[in-house]
Amino acid sequence: MELIMVFKALSNETRINILIWLKQPRLHFPAEELQDYDANLGVCVSDITKKAGLSPSTTSDYLSLLQKCGLIEATRVGQWTYYKRNEGAIKTLNKLIQKAF
Amino acid sequence: MELIMVFKALSNETRINILIWLKQPRLHFPAEELQDYDANLGVCVSDITKKAGLSPSTTSDYLSLLQKCGLIEATRVGQWTYYKRNEGAIKTLNKLIQKAF
């Protein structure tokens, strides 16, 4: 968990929002898109793409950046990739920030 | 307190370090440079410049960026500008991060 990488990841409005959306998917995504959220898989890339209003490639880039620094995790199921928050890592991050600053 | 501005400010190694150095100046700056730290003024730009190993102009830029997003505050005394942490703002930031993520 590189503190500086995390801050770079979070210094972009869309990426911050993705993390917030994934905290409460039910609040931020249409119900019919959330069948797999209930299975604890997360939300798939195309749903996040729609919500973000960016191109699929950019959204995919952002998601893998967030994943690289540990904030979210991916599960591939068939042709879909589901992303959800890594709550453990986020808790660790909060503690790290508390300690460092 | 713009969360995104704060993250941009913190996505640079030197600026992170400045915040950490200012948390415990006695630990990070030579004793003879700290007369004014005891007066609760903070640490002056040239001391921070030496420690950072960057040019005075860059250091000055960084300090005013950190100030703009509220993380530190400046006191001008004669020809010196002293910077110290804004502990209140940093506490607020921690809470904000806790709440948002």
Add this chain to the structure above:
DNA sequence: CTTTAATTTCGGAATTTCCCGAAATACCGA
């Protein structure tokens, strides 16, 4: 096997950030 949908990878133009040196400004002391 072919088509179609979901996602990722890659190349690149536009924009922003990094960090410097030169110049300007602020302030003090002689």
Add this chain to the structure above:
DNA sequence: TCGGTATTTCGGGAAATTCCGAAATTAAAG
């Protein structure tokens, strides 16, 4: 007022980031 030190402002080249579209990849479905 003049010279010297501390700091800030400004212009800009180099490097990184933003975000796209095209192409490649993966996988389901017909």
